[in-house]
Amino acid sequence: xxxxSFATKVGLAAMLRGGVIMDVVDVEQARxxxxxxxxxxxxxxxxxxxxxKEGGVARASDPAMIQxxxxxxxxxxxxxxxxxxxMEARILEALAVDFxxxxxxxxxxxxxxxxxxxxxxxxxVCGCRDLGEALRRVGEGxxxxxxxxxxxxxxxxxxxxxxxxxxxxxxxxxxCDPEQLMTEAKRLGAPYDLxxxxxxxxxxxxxxxxxxxxxxxxxxxxxxxxxAEAVFVGSGIFLSAEPSRRARAIxxxxxxxxxxxxxxxxxxxxxxxMPGLEMGTLAEGERMAAxxx
Amino acid sequence: MxxxxxxxxxxxxAPHALALREIGLPTREVREARDLDAIDGLxxxxxxxxxxxxxxxxxxxxxxxxxxxxxxxxxxxxCAGLVxxxxxxxxxxxxxxxLDLDVERNAYGRQLDSFEDLxxxxxxxxxxxxxxxxxAVGKGVAVLARWRGEPVLVRAGAVTGAAFHPExxxxxxxxxLAFAGL
Numbered sequence: 228x229x230x231x232s233f234a235t236k237v238g239l240a241a242m243l244r245g246g247v248i249m250d251v252v253d254v255e256q257a258r259x260x261x262x263x264x265x266x267x268x269x270x271x272x273x274x275x276x277x278x279x280k281e282g283g284v285a286r287a288s289d290p291a292m293i294q295x296x297x298x299x300x301x302x303x304x305x306x307x308x309x310x311x312x313x314m315e316a317r318i319l320e321a322l323a324v325d326f327x328x329x330x331x332x333x334x335x336x337x338x339x340x341x342x343x344x345x346x347x348x349x350x351x352v353c354g355c356r357d358l359g360e361a362l363r364r365v366g367e368g369x370x371x372x373x374x375x376x377x378x379x380x381x382x383x384x385x386x387x388x389x390x391x392x393x394x395x396x397x398x399x400x401x402x403c404d405p406e407q408l409m410t411e412a413k414r415l416g417a418p419y420d421l422x423x424x425x426x427x428x429x430x431x432x433x434x435x436x437x438x439x440x441x442x443x444x445x446x447x448x449x450x451x452x453x454x455a456e457a458v459f460v461g462s463g464i465f466l467s468a469e470p471s472r473r474a475r476a477i478x479x480x481x482x483x484x485x486x487x488x489x490x491x492x493x494x495x496x497x498x499x500x501m502p503g504l505e506m507g508t509l510a511e512g513e514r515m516a517a518x519x520x
Numbered sequence: 521m522x523x524x525x526x527x528x529x530x531x532x533x534a535p536h537a538l539a540l541r542e543i544g545l546p547t548r549e550v551r552e553a554r555d556l557d558a559i560d561g562l563x564x565x566x567x568x569x570x571x572x573x574x575x576x577x578x579x580x581x582x583x584x585x586x587x588x589x590x591x592x593x594x595x596x597x598x599c600a601g602l603v604x605x606x607x608x609x610x611x612x613x614x615x616x617x618x619l620d621l622d623v624e625r626n627a628y629g630r631q632l633d634s635f636e637d638l639x640x641x642x643x644x645x646x647x648x649x650x651x652x653x654x655x656a657v658g659k660g661v662a663v664l665a666r667w668r669g670e671p672v673l674v675r676a677g678a679v680t681g682a683a684f685h686p687e688x689x690x691x692x693x694x695x696x697l698a699f700a701g702l
Binding site for chain 1: 528529530531532533534535551566567568570571574575578579599600611625626629630631632633634635636637647648649650685688
């Protein structure tokens with residue numbers, strides 16, 4: 228018997244497809260998420276929009292809070308650690324969370340290196356802005372990717388940019404002759420073997436979900452249409468006027484993204500979405516997506 | 521030509537499409553009751569059974585699923601799909617009772633306990649991901665494979681159930697068996 232093989236890690240990612248992973252800060256929110264049909268929850272102390280507003284150093288969550296959420300729901304529970312903070316990751320692994328998100332939403336702990344994720348039994352999800360970043364994370368052992376988007380803004384523009392960038396670069400690799408691939412690997416800053424694999428299969432080696440800025444059912448459907456295989460919703464649900472209804476609507480939209488009539492039906496009467504932020508109002512240092520490399 | 525539907529509400533339906541294509545069966549995704557009219561077999565894939573149930577309820581698909589299974593057309597239920605098809609589920613949640621057996625959700629543990637192995641006395645590869653355990657089977661249910669003595673692959677009438685994920689391996693015997701008549 229082989230426990231926690233890479234196949235079981237990517238396998239769990241594959242089972243989350245077509246689903247919504249919701250940020251929750253307490254047991255009550257976790258129950259609302261599960262009841263709405265979330266495929267998993269992300270347990271954290273503050274959602275990204277709150278972190279953005281309050282500032283300071285954002286760290287991994289209190290283990291007691293994560294355990295309370297694990298006890299309250301039957302769906303997978305994920306939790307975030309800081310980029311490069313392998314001890315926070317070890318603690319989350321000891322708690323037996325189902326996925327660790329090495330996340331730019333928290334304050335990075337290492338200015339140079341991401342975690343060696345091959346060294347862990349727990350699977351990791353990591354953010355990416357383009358194909359090079361995606362393949363660097365897979366090279367380090369990530370079993371799932373997500374776009375970085377721009378967390379806590381309720382603005383989908385960066386998530387769309389990252390989904391499109393990954394797609395365009397995959398197409399470009401597919402059109403390359405074999406002798407071009409080493410130069411492409413150099414340009415992308417990505418492992419050569421993974422570049423060759425993407426060129427051959429036309430797909431990433433692990434699933435890629437959307438994250439960062441999803442606030443409406445239409446946002447979720449847009450991400451699915453751009454090739455995301457599932458969506459993470461951070462601040463968008465529990466900072467909206469009616470979290471339970473919005474959670475259900477985003478779950479429905481992620482399943483029925485091809486059906487505009489259904490989308491119109493589920494999008495109605497949800498109350499106010501979370502307040503949004505325009506990218507131009509963010510100072511360079513306020514961009515979470517720029518953390519990590 | 522026969523076509524197999526994949527219940528595509530949430531979960532791992534895409535790998536089933538690849539597995540079925542390998543054995544020469546075309547597939548189509550099923551998201552609404554009317555999609556069930558045009559298919560000859562059905563896969564209930566893995567994923568999160570609670571999420572799948574909420575979507576079945578909110579979009580009124582239960583009745584159409586019931587009559588599809590009652591029609592005797594072949595069904596393959598894997599992991600979360602097996603939870604939906606069971607007679608009784610622990611901890612208690614709604615299920616359809618298409619297979620006369622009891623399951624315990626996530627009984628093999630959290631993700632850290634997910635594993636790969638071979639079936640007892642066989643070379644059938646098994647991938648278990650936060651898998652349900654089949655804790656009791658009724659008289660009319662044939663046990664086709666076991667792991668450490670416990671049933672993991674079962675069949676009753678036209679319904680085949682697997683606690684593991686045959687679609688995530690290269691072995692196509694489970695899909696061939698489930699849809700042998702098509």
